[in-house]
Amino acid sequence: MLHIALSLSKISAITGKSINDKALMKESYKKTDYKWEIVWKNVIIFTYIHLATIYGIYMACLYAKYWSILWFVALGIAAIIGTTAGSHRLWSHRSYKAKWPMRLILMIFQTIAFQDDIYQWARDHRVHHKFTDTDADPYNARRGFFFSHIGWLLIRKHPDIVIKGATIDCSDLMQDPLVVFQKKWYKYLMPLCAFIIPTLVPWWAWNESLWYSWHFAICRYCINLNITWSVNSVAHIWGTRPYDKSVSSTENIGVSLLAFGEGWHNYHHAFPWDYKTAELGNYKFNLTKTFIDFFAYIGLAYDLKTVSADVVKKRVLRCSEPTDNPTITREGDMASIVFVTYGLGGVGTTAGPHRLWTHQAYKAKWQLRVILGICYASAGMNNIYEWVRDHRVHHKYTDTDADPHNSNRGFFFSHVGWLMVKKNPDVIRRGRQVDMSDVLADPVAAFNIKYFPILKFMFAFLLPVMLPVYAWNETWYRAFVSQNIIRYVILLNAIWSVNSAAHIWGSKPYDAHINPTENQWVNLFSGGEGLHNYHHVFPWDYKAAELHGSPTTTFINFFAKIGWAYDLKEPSKELVKTVMRKRGDGSHSLWEAVPYPAINVSDTIWPSSLLTSHNSHIEIVTSKRGMTC
Numbered sequence: 116m117l118h119i120a121l122s123l124s125k126i127s128a129i130t131g132k133s134i135n136d137k138a139l140m141k142e143s144y145k146k147t148d149y150k151w152e153i154v155w156k157n158v159i160i161f162t163y164i165h166l167a168t169i170y171g172i173y174m175a176c177l178y179a180k181y182w183s184i185l186w187f188v189a190l191g192i193a194a195i196i197g198t199t200a201g202s203h204r205l206w207s208h209r210s211y212k213a214k215w216p217m218r219l220i221l222m223i224f225q226t227i228a229f230q231d232d233i234y235q236w237a238r239d240h241r242v243h244h245k246f247t248d249t250d251a252d253p254y255n256a257r258r259g260f261f262f263s264h265i266g267w268l269l270i271r272k273h274p275d276i277v278i279k280g281a282t283i284d285c286s287d288l289m290q291d292p293l294v295v296f297q298k299k300w301y302k303y304l305m306p307l308c309a310f311i312i313p314t315l316v317p318w319w320a321w322n323e324s325l326w327y328s329w330h331f332a333i334c335r336y337c338i339n340l341n342i343t344w345s346v347n348s349v350a351h352i353w354g355t356r357p358y359d360k361s362v363s364s365t366e367n368i369g370v371s372l373l374a375f376g377e378g379w380h381n382y383h384h385a386f387p388w389d390y391k392t393a394e395l396g397n398y399k400f401n402l403t404k405t406f407i408d409f410f411a412y413i414g415l416a417y418d419l420k421t422v423s424a425d426v427v428k429k430r431v432l433r434c435s436e437p438t439d440n441p442t443i444t445r446e447g448d449m450a451s452i453v454f455v456t457y458g459l460g461g462v463g464t465t466a467g468p469h470r471l472w473t474h475q476a477y478k479a480k481w482q483l484r485v486i487l488g489i490c491y492a493s494a495g496m497n498n499i500y501e502w503v504r505d506h507r508v509h510h511k512y513t514d515t516d517a518d519p520h521n522s523n524r525g526f527f528f529s530h531v532g533w534l535m536v537k538k539n540p541d542v543i544r545r546g547r548q549v550d551m552s553d554v555l556a557d558p559v560a561a562f563n564i565k566y567f568p569i570l571k572f573m574f575a576f577l578l579p580v581m582l583p584v585y586a587w588n589e590t591w592y593r594a595f596v597s598q599n600i601i602r603y604v605i606l607l608n609a610i611w612s613v614n615s616a617a618h619i620w621g622s623k624p625y626d627a628h629i630n631p632t633e634n635q636w637v638n639l640f641s642g643g644e645g646l647h648n649y650h651h652v653f654p655w656d657y658k659a660a661e662l663h664g665s666p667t668t669t670f671i672n673f674f675a676k677i678g679w680a681y682d683l684k685e686p687s688k689e690l691v692k693t694v695m696r697k698r699g700d701g702s703h704s705l706w707e708a709v710p711y712p713a714i715n716v717s718d719t720i721w722p723s724s725l726l727t728s729h730n731s732h733i734e735i736v737t738s739k740r741g742m743t744c
């Protein structure tokens with residue numbers, strides 16, 4: 116080690132570049148004698164498990180019986196509890212004591228999880244804590260994400276793990292008869308609890324197919340494994356380190372959510388004997404703590420160990436990054452949640468009021484309509500009724516006085532100005548003429564419209580701010596600014612830019628005679644609504660673009676796969692080609708031998724309702740059916 120460090124310091128002195136810790140560690144693995152030895156048996160098993168899981172998820176979405184889903188979710192929860200409350204907090208760390216009935220339950224749950232028997236699990240975990248981030252750490256996170264996640268199971272253990280692991284005292288574990296019993300009979304108990312019973316119950320009790328049931332069982336196991344592994348990988352790489360910056364473990368909300376409170380892992384490495392594995396009670400995603408508290412309440416758990424606020428504070432002050440400067444420690448979490456809320460609001464708008472309710476470009480079952488309604492509310496715009504009405508008027512009277520955001524009045528007007536001045540009387544008159552009966556006939560949309568002020572307040576402004584505050588103690592100020600100002604402003608501008616930028620700048624491959632354009636920037640920020648020349652020519656295409664590929668289209672395709680979206684409308688390739696050749700500006704990549712400017716529109720054989728968007732929505736849909744059938 117030492118000579119490697121020295122030679123590296125020489126290199127850095129010559130090149131003048133500083134070499135960080137990571138590079139140093141990686142280099143050291145190249146230079147030591149230690150060689151990997153791949154355990155092919157495990158590689159094959161884990162590959163099978165993951166492939167079967169993909170198949171299982173797919174089948175579960177399509178064919179699983181509701182009871183099967185409930186059954187496997189329940190098993191998954193039991194397995195996580197067995198690992199977190201059982202082999203982790205009880206047996207590895209002795210952070211509380213439990214009477215035999217609770218230990219029996221935990222032992223069974225831990226067997227369902229199939230992550231080796233309690234004895235072996237606890238021994239490995241004690242080694243992990245004692246030698247964190249060294250070669251003796253079984254899932255040393257310094258060797259990268261893949262190694263700490265699953266790679267450590269695919270190669271032979273580093274010799275240090277065996278040598279130093281032998282110094283760990285595990286005699287206390289052998290004094291627990293339940294641990295001894297499980298260790299002795301593990302090779303029978305495990306297959307029974309983890310696979311055989313879970314597969315047979317759905318088949319026997321509610322006639323699930325054995326083939327599916329088996330794959331759901333594998334799927335349950337695989338998801339559980341990945342959740343547990345993420346504590347060793349994700350929560351050792353990404354997140355903040357307010358309690359101890361010298362160790363790789365972090366505070367990670369995502370892992371906490373999935374692993375029932377085990378993601379507050381920087382705290383856990385600083386105070387491993389705390390049964391909460393987190394500092395604060397108001398960390399919401401700590402179901403394991405709730406579980407232990409409940410058993411303490413009924414008297415089966417006792418001697419719950421925890422750490423006083425004073426000790427924690429001293430520790431934080433002594434050896435942490437400055438937590439009183441929230442911009443340093445919380446940036447990552449806040450940025451990722453802003454990204455998520457931005458995406459949900461964007462997809463909610465484009466797949467919801469736009470493609471579904473305005474254009475009826477596809478049909479959606481009530482479950483999807485509820486999801487879309489909530490996501491749309493989180494974007495914080497007008498209610499669905501106003502949105503659809505304005506947009507239908509926009510398509511019917513594009514770029515005339517009756518268009519609410521007439522782009523002939525300039526960028527500013529079509530972007531945001533139209534919301535700041537009184538509407539043109541034409542807009543109001545035409546708006547009243549729009550047929551909105553289909554939207555009002557949808558109970559989900561009607562509910563959304565009726566209670567929109569409450570829904571909008573909750574999903575656009577209240578929850579996005581409350582979540583980070585309650586989930587990981589974000590300050591109200593920072594949560595408010597990043598969600599309700601930064602995210603909201605960017606999202607609104609992205610959607611407005613469809614009306615402004617995508618009506619002004621860009622090419623017109625499908626119809627050179629209208630304002631709307633193909634604009635890649637708008638397309639990027641609006642989740643796939645920027646190919647707007649196409650959209651005005653074929654407004655009933657659920658893709659809002661000629662080709663697949665935008666996030667919104669992917670979103671709809673996904674729900675079409677599981678059956679929640681159906682009747683996805685698209686024009687035929689031939690139709691697109693013909694229209695593009697007749698009216699396009701020549702910028703389409705398939706443009707063939709038709710000179711620009713396109714030939715006179717009037718002598719086309721196509722009904723004009725197909726070629727322009729200046730037609731009511733209903734007409735377009737009916738004439739389209741005539742053409743493609």
Ligand SMILES: [Zn+2]
Nearest residue numbers: 346347364380
């Ligand atoms: Zn750890």
Ligand SMILES: [Zn+2]
Nearest residue numbers: 240244383387
């Ligand atoms: Zn631990």
Ligand SMILES: [Zn+2]
Nearest residue numbers: 613614631647
């Ligand atoms: Zn438009």
Ligand SMILES: [Zn+2]
Nearest residue numbers: 506510650654
């Ligand atoms: Zn549209």
